Amino acid sequence: MKKVFFEEITSTNDYAKDNFSQFEDKTIIYANNQTQGHGRLGRTWSSSKQNGLNLYASFILKPPTNCEYRNFTQYISVILCEVFDEYGIKPNIKWPNDILVNGLKICGILAERTSLMNGFVVGIGVNLNMTQEELNKIDKPATSLNLLTSSNIDRDIFLEKFCTKFKKNYDKFVNQGFRFIEEDYIKRIDFLGKEIEISLNKTEKIKGIAKNINSDGELVLELSDKKEKVIISGEIN
Numbered sequence: 001m002k003k004v005f006f007e008e009i010t011s012t013n014d015y016a017k018d019n020f021s022q023f024e025d026k027t028i029i030y031a032n033n034q035t036q037g038h039g040r041l042g043r044t045w046s047s048s049k050q051n052g053l054n055l056y057a058s059f060i061l062k063p064p065t066n067c068e069y070r071n072f073t074q075y076i077s078v079i080l081c082e083v084f085d086e087y088g089i090k091p092n093i094k095w096p097n098d099i100l101v102n103g104l105k106i107c108g109i110l111a112e113r114t115s116l117m118n119g120f121v122v123g124i125g126v127n128l129n130m131t132q133e134e135l136n137k138i139d140k141p142a143t144s145l146n147l148l149t150s151s152n153i154d155r156d157i158f159l160e161k162f163c164t165k166f167k168k169n170y171d172k173f174v175n176q177g178f179r180f181i182e183e184d185y186i187k188r189i190d191f192l193g194k195e196i197e198i199s200l201n202k203t204e205k206i207k208g209i210a211k212n213i214n215s216d217g218e219l220v221l222e223l224s225d226k227k228e229k230v231i232i233s234g235e236i237n
């Protein structure tokens with residue numbers, strides 16, 4: 001995988017989108033610091049004050065056009081969980097693709113595309129070395145790998161572990177889609193069978209029992225009238 005590194009950048013996702021056509025499939029754009037890192041719906045992704053300690057990376061992906069791009073974030077979340085396993089951490093996936101440890105967010109994943117792109121960009125922000133003070137400033141509960149392992153984490157080693165796993169099964173995943181990761185993904189989900197509320201957009205919410213993740217990676221919700229509703233995208237509150 002080709003890597004492109006910046007000391008400082010506004011947002012690796014924005015750079016990857018703006019320069020998409022220049023790069024080959026599976027190029028990684030990463031940076032020591034982001035000044036305008038963002039999540040979904042214009043939300044901020046908080047960075048550490050110290051450079052180079054956390055992972056801010058975006059992947060340029062140009063798979064065949066029949067691939068469901070939202071499943072790629074799920075593929076990446078499974079790979080990230082496997083990397084965390086190597087550090088002795090047991091993370092959960094909060095559908096569709098947040099990664100949490102004991103209910104605290106350690107990693108965010110953001111897939112984006114524009115009509116001009118023959119593919120998409122998937123950005124990951126991973127808290128590798130954050131102080132508790134920095135985490136306390138985030139408006140939702142968060143954690144960092146260094147605090148969980150009581151040791152400093154080498155960002156480049158973490159990224160290398162990720163890339164090795166990403167490449168290993170990428171072609172199989174592209175061919176088979178979500179089915180290829182279904183089992184590994186579902187075993188990381190800890191809310192199945194529970195009542196949850198999902199924000200479908202900024203104003204609409206829906207409640208129900210989380211029944212299952214179907215073979216396309218979508219969430220199946222049982223509503224109060226026992227009817228099932230398939231949720232393609234949204235955010236569990």
Ligand code: BT5
Pocket residue numbers: 010011012013014036037038039040041043044045046047055056057058098105106107108109110123124125126127138139140141142143
């Ligand atoms: C995400 O958005 O979780 C996706 C974040 C993706 C960030 C990467 S960094 C590299 C690439 N370049 C970018 O500009 N972005 C990507 P969302 O689901 O909208 O969650 C955002 C919310 O997570 C915020 O509103 C906070 O509540 C919380 N948050 C912000 N920074 C955090 C952090 N460092 N650790 C844990 N939670 C955080």
